[in-house]
């Protein structure tokens with residue numbers, strides 16, 4: 001059993017939890033995820049680790065309520081226990097040798113790119129972070145991201161806070177300002193990652209995207225996280241979750257993400273009734 005030590009609502013539908021998980025906290029590295037199961041009958045869900053404190057033995061996760069299981073998880077509180085927590089899983093982010101990076105996060109993806117930005121900063125890289133949301137109320141981790149960035153740009157789609165527009169537009173401005181960039185890390189909704197990859201491809205800047213959001217059970221067997229990368233079939237939970245953004249077939253990925261929408265809605269409707 002894993003105890004929930006802290007629960008904070010970061011925005012509408014986005015929750016941060018601190019878990020008592022000393023073994024995972026000792027090993028976890030940026031980019032890796034855990035798989036948790038709430039109870040005996042629950043499904044396994046993969047969630048990215050946002051932070052860990054090896055001394056305190058705590059692990060921080062951030063998740064968005066997108067279906068029945070995440071809604072049940074969001075309804076839990078500090079002191080409650082999860083039946084199972086496995087990890088760390090997935091390949092850690094390759095940050096070795098990166099000296100000047102731009103970390104781009106959209107929506108709940110800010111919670112995934114934040115630990116990568118923090119790890120880059122820790123190894124001495126110059127970090128420019130660009131974080132965005134649909135509106136001010138949905139923006140998460142602004143202060144935390146500012147604290148580990150040399151430069152922070154905030155965007156909102158509706159202009160209610162920061163720069164009016166998309167993170168991909170802000171990235172284009174950073175690139176055109178002449179900033180030397182070794183690599184861009186982009187994590188967020190598929191259309192956002194597609195737009196970022198399209199911008200950086202024009203300038204020949206290496207770009208890494210994380211496809212953790214398409215994983216279902218992270219077993220390597222359900223096939224739900226299948227993705228075409230450079231013409232080859234890959235599985236996000238086994239081969240990723242991070243891939244070369246210029247090689248991912250985002251259109252195929254977007255169509256696969258829509259495949260289970262009906263079942264997810266039915267499950268959520270039943271849970272709510």
Ligand code: FES
Nearest residue numbers: 216218222223237
């Ligand atoms: Fe099922 Fe990867 S999430 S195979």
